[in-house]
Structure formats: structure tokens, C-alpha cells
Amino acid sequence: MDCYVGIDLGSTTTKSIYMTPDEKILGRGITNSRSNYALACEVASDEAEINSRFNLLRDRLTSVERERDNAEKMMNWLECRFRLAQHLAQVDALEEECHGIVKEWPDEAVQCEYDAALDTIFSAMREQARRMFQPAETARSDFFRDIAASHYLESAEAIAQNNSLSFDRLTGIYDRAILAVEGKNFSSGYHECLEFACAETVSRAGFEGKRGIIREATQYAAEVEFNVLNTIGTGYGRQTLPFPKHQIRSEILCHGLGAHFMFPETRTVLDIGGQDTKAIQVDEQGIVTNFQMNDRCAAGCGRYLGYIADEMSMGVHELGPLALKARKAVRINSTCTVFAGAELRERLAVGERREDILAGLHRAMILRAMSLLARSGGIRDQFTFTGGVAKNQAATLALGRLVNENYGERKINISPDSIYTGALGAALFAKRDQRGDLVNVDLSKLKKQVS
Amino acid sequence: MFYDEGAVVVSSSYAKVGGLYDTGFRHDPNRPLETLAEYCMGCYTNMNLPQRIEYLERSINEFEADGFLINSIKSCNSFSAGQLLILRELESRTGRAGGFIESDLVDPRYFSAANIKNRLESYFQMVEAKRQG
Numbered sequence: 001m002d003c004y005v006g007i008d009l010g011s012t013t014t015k016s017i018y019m020t021p022d023e024k025i026l027g028r029g030i031t032n033s034r035s036n037y038a039l040a041c042e043v044a045s046d047e048a049e050i051n052s053r054f055n056l057l058r059d060r061l062t063s064v065e066r067e068r069d070n071a072e073k074m075m076n077w078l079e080c081r082f083r084l085a086q087h088l089a090q091v092d093a094l095e096e097e098c099h100g101i102v103k104e105w106p107d108e109a110v111q112c113e114y115d116a117a118l119d120t121i122f123s124a125m126r127e128q129a130r131r132m133f134q135p136a137e138t139a140r141s142d143f144f145r146d147i148a149a150s151h152y153l154e155s156a157e158a159i160a161q162n163n164s165l166s167f168d169r170l171t172g173i174y175d176r177a178i179l180a181v182e183g184k185n186f187s188s189g190y191h192e193c194l195e196f197a198c199a200e201t202v203s204r205a206g207f208e209g210k211r212g213i214i215r216e217a218t219q220y221a222a223e224v225e226f227n228v229l230n231t232i233g234t235g236y237g238r239q240t241l242p243f244p245k246h247q248i249r250s251e252i253l254c255h256g257l258g259a260h261f262m263f264p265e266t267r268t269v270l271d272i273g274g275q276d277t278k279a280i281q282v283d284e285q286g287i288v289t290n291f292q293m294n295d296r297c298a299a300g301c302g303r304y305l306g307y308i309a310d311e312m313s314m315g316v317h318e319l320g321p322l323a324l325k326a327r328k329a330v331r332i333n334s335t336c337t338v339f340a341g342a343e344l345r346e347r348l349a350v351g352e353r354r355e356d357i358l359a360g361l362h363r364a365m366i367l368r369a370m371s372l373l374a375r376s377g378g379i380r381d382q383f384t385f386t387g388g389v390a391k392n393q394a395a396t397l398a399l400g401r402l403v404n405e406n407y408g409e410r411k412i413n414i415s416p417d418s419i420y421t422g423a424l425g426a427a428l429f430a431k432r433d434q435r436g437d438l439v440n441v442d443l444s445k446l447k448k449q450v451s
Numbered sequence: 452m453f454y455d456e457g458a459v460v461v462s463s464s465y466a467k468v469g470g471l472y473d474t475g476f477r478h479d480p481n482r483p484l485e486t487l488a489e490y491c492m493g494c495y496t497n498m499n500l501p502q503r504i505e506y507l508e509r510s511i512n513e514f515e516a517d518g519f520l521i522n523s524i525k526s527c528n529s530f531s532a533g534q535l536l537i538l539r540e541l542e543s544r545t546g547r548a549g550g551f552i553e554s555d556l557v558d559p560r561y562f563s564a565a566n567i568k569n570r571l572e573s574y575f576q577m578v579e580a581k582r583q584g
Contacts, residue, residue: 239568250573253580288577290542295553295566375535375551 001026002227005048006426007041008251009033009237012274012302012388014040015423016048018226019431023261027052028420032143034182037237044423046187049226053190054079057221064213074207074214076135081200084133085193088126090144090186094152095122097177114173117165121155144186145178194218232430234422236275246433252278252291254425259384260286261424263413267380270369270399271421272389274302277369279376292376300335300368302388307337308361311344312354319358323394326359335368359394366398370406379403384413386421452568456575461514464507467495468530471506496529503533504540511545518548518578520571525555548581550574 003026008015014033018026029047033040058075065071095118102114128151152174160167198218202211233243234254241248251271259269260282269280277300281290294301309316330352332343340361347357373379383403389395396414403410415421453460470476470490479486491497498506511519521538523531538549552570555561 250569250576252573253576287580288573289581290549291573291577292551293566293570295561295563377539 001224002229003052004427004430005045005228005231006254006423006428006430007045007231007233007235008254008420008422008426009037009041009233009235009241010273010388010422011236012306013419014044014235014237015420016041016044017420017423017427018048018052019424019427021229021431023428023431025424025427027055028417028423029187030142030419031187032145032182033237034145036183037240039183039185040237041233041241043185043187046185046190050082050187050190052226053221053224054082056224057217060217060220061213064217065210070210073135074201074210077201077204077207078194078197078214078218080133080135081197082193084129084200085196086186086189087129087133087144087147089189089193090181091122091125091129091148093184093186094148094174094177094181097180098122098173101173101176113163113165114169117156117159117163117170118173120159121152121170124155125151145182148178149174191222194222230430230433232426232433234426236273247430249426249429251422251425252280252293253288254422254429255386256280256282256288256291256425257286257428258421258423258425259386259413261428262415262417262421263382263384265382265411266384266413268373268376268378268383270373270383270385271387272301272365272369272385272395273387274306277301277372279369279372281377281380290377292372294368294372297336299337300365304335304337304340304365305389305392307341308344308358311341312358320362320392320394322355323358323362324397326355327353328356328359329363329398330356330360332357332360332364335364340364359398362392362394363398363402365389366395366402369399370402374406379407379410382411382413384415386415386418388419390414390418452571456571458575461516462510464495464503464510465530467506470494500533500536504537504544507537507541508544511541511547516547517582518550518574519545520550520552520574523551523553525553525561526558527556548574548578550577 002021004019004021006017006019010033012033014031014037016029020026027048028051029044029049031040031043031047054075057078058071061071061074062068065074098118099115102111102118105111105114125148129147132147153171156170156174157167159165160170198214201207202214207214230247231243232247232249233241234249234251236251238248238251255269255271255278259266259280266286267282269278269282271278271280276294278291278293280288283289305319306316309319312319314322330347332340332347344357344361348354385396385399396412400412403412467473471493476490476493477486478490495503495506507519510516519541521534523534525531535551538551541547542549550570552567553561554567
């Protein structure tokens, strides 16, 4: 199957899109960027391929299974158990690394104590994972690092208390081990994980008679070969990839084109990513006519929210929902990541509610974006908001209010897949410019070239 | 960064801080103080915004530039004031793409090579995309 690939190497996450020659999205992949862009690129691309296969599998199952609801249920179980297989493979690797670290210690008695503790922790982690990767469950994060840290630390805290072990020492083992695990790609074992997912799904009550259908559909999706016609890289880390110059595009152009593809009437785009904010004006073809982005200071970008979440001991996904419970927006003067931390503590000290402070923080962040939008030429109809921060409901609420106050009524578009906008634009550029030298690129080889 | 992108600067307003000799101005040895005053009044940073816009528009058209780039200098108010307004007006008058970067002449804290590179690359790609239509 011919396809084009777009890869967006963001500072926080790396995204990939597989697209057909008639511009249909085959699949999407995302991973955390870690400190290795080449690996992140490889993982995101593999994840997009996996997602493409799952979409083909869904189409196949839906076409052969007469009951649509039943096909959807099968798909949900297959996907969840596939993710479970991927997760468990990483848990195994993490456990091996942890035991390896303990083995380096000089005192054998201490080694035994901590080995036993690790056995208990990892046994609990596997149980938690089996409960978590089920259709009805929703994870706070898609990334192994976040899920594993949450599960590991929860068990480690209980074990440290009950067995007089050092919690800090257990945390230290994890911190070292996760780096090694994150340095490997666990998204390449599609066939093994699918085998596991199939076996788990066909053994479930209600699917006994569906064994043949599931086997046939999964085999079909597994055997599809993707013939990559061209690949384009974009994003914050694009310079680190050994792509030829003509296969790298600025993320500003990619976001403009991606937003145009999702919402063709788009004329102004705001993208708030991890490290930068971009205000982009596009014409009716999706070609950028003007843009403004923040200078070297990344105040008011996604990382700012991450820092605030750390300050409040919360997950970054929890900030928006909490801010929506505000009764007023406390005035926050700075979107500087450093000053905002101090201001946050000061507001808490004078008795302001966390919800109200967070509403003020989101407003301050959007105010900064409004200034960039004004500098780029204002907000024209329609207005599309992209990037990871577009998932934050408090940010979109503040944006809607400020747009209305300053520009009047504008149609604001926010796609649930807005985080993929840059990768989508890159895939479209890959299709438009077919001079690709990266045809059927083996991304695993890029790592060696980069290092 | 310009060289990497195959871009050439054909004209610059910065060189006109020292006077607009290209428009025909010359010092007159018979009227030294008067022409010195005229020189000072006529140099780029002493022009008002409409005069600057007209001068830049003429330059862009004369040199048949594909676009124009504005470098906002944080510590030079006389040069940087009104630049966004100038940018908008020039874009609408000439139809050429305007770019905007921010840095400083002397203070390295205001300079970020990666940020400038990103903006310049985006700008040149935007000019190219516009050119291809």
C-alpha cells in the first residue's frame, strides 16, 4: 500500500502520520520525545504504522461482522490487549534493569531485601496494567514512562513503609532504569503483540464463535506492506535528523497546511506547543502568508503548564478540569515559568483558591498568545487552535472569551487530533514534493547516523 | 543562514542611518552647517513612519526583492519603533512577504541562534511557497 509519512519532532512529544496518495489519513502515532529525537522519530513512525494496521483491521472486521456493535467491541479488546502486550514487554525490561542496578550493590543482604521488594512491586505493576488496559478504562497518559512511574511509586511507597526500606533508594532505582528502557523501541514487535491480543480476545466470553473472523481480519491487516513514497520531517528537533534539506519543513508551514487540511476555511492558526507559541496567517490554499512566534523566552507555552502542575503536585492533564471549577480568575502578572511559580505560592499564601489561581494562569497564558496573534495580523475567520495545549479546556475557554472580547464573533476550530497538525502538514508536503530520498527509510538506521 | 537558504540581501535600511546619499543628497562645502542639519534631518532614523514606509517601498520595488525582513533590535528604540506597523503597510502595498526576527546588537541575552534560524527557515520557505503559488 503506497503511503506518505509526516513526522513532527516536538520538544515534548513526537508525532507521525501515515497518509494515502489520495490524502486519507491511514494512521497516527505519538510518543514522548525523551532526549533521543532519532529514537522518538522511529517509535512515532512505528506507532503510526501500528495505528494504520488497526484502522485497516477495523474496516475489515466491520465489513465481515454483521453486528456493528460486536465488531466495535472486538476492536476495543484487540487494541487494549495489544497495548497491554506492549506495556508488559516494557515492564519486563524495566524489571530486568532494576534488578541489574541492585546487583551492582556491595552488600548481598541489602540486595536480597531490595530484590524481594522489586519482585512485589513488579507483580503489582503487572496486575495494575491488566486492569488498566481494558476498554472502559481511560489512562491519564499514553506514555509508558508516566504510567510506569505512577504504578511503581505507588507500590514502592507502601513497601518502603511496611518493610523499613528506603523509598528514596527505590525511587533512585526506577529513575536510572527508566532511562535505559526509554532508550529502546518497544513499538516494533507488532506481530508478537498482535498474537497476544488475539489470544486474549478470542478467549473472552462472547467472542468464542468469532475466532475465525478475528484471525482472518488480523492476518489481513498484518500482511499489508506499506510502501513509503516520501517522508518529510518537521518540528523543534528536525535539525537533528539526517534528512536531506528538501525533506525538512518548518513547523510553521506544516501547522498552516495541516490546519487548512482539517478545516479548509481556516485563515488564522494558533499553535501552542511545549516550547513555543506560533500565530500563523494562511491563505485559501493553506500557504502561510505571515507568522509570529515567541522570542527565545518560552513563557506561556506548554512547558509552563507542566511546571505549574509540578508546583501543585498534579498531573498536567488535571490542570484544565480544576481551573474550570473556578469562581473567578485571579490576576496573574507573569507567564514567566520562574516568576509564575513564585507568584503561585504567593497567591496560595494569601488564601486564594487553587481553582481561581489556575483560571488566572490559563488566562495569562492566552493573553500572551493574543499579543502574538495581534502582531501576526489579528484573528480572521475561521480561527483554528492546534498543539498540545488545545486539549486543555480551561485554555480553550479563556481563548474563546478573549477572542470574542477583542475581535467579536469568530468560528474557533479545535480538532481532537490537533496535536497531530504539524505531522499532518508534513505528510501533505511529502505528497506534494515527491523528490524524496527517504523512500522506504529504515528509521532504525538513523540512530547510528545521528550519533 | 542566508547563504544556506540561497538568499541574497539586495538592499538594507540599516546602512541609511548614516544618511540617504542614494537619493541624491550631498554636503555643500559652501553651506556646511546647513547641509549638516539637512543630512541629520534626512537620515533614516529621523524620518517619520510614512516617510520610512515610502522609502522602503521604493527600495523593495527598485531592487525587485522577493520579500523584506525586519530585525527588531531590543535596545534600539529609534530604529525599532513602529516596525510591525511598517511591516503590515509594506505587505499590503507591495504584496511581498514580510519576515520578523528579534535580537540585539550588543546584548547576547536577547539572541537565540536556534530561534532565529527557525524563523528565517520558516520565512524563506514561506517566500518559496508563495512564489510557487
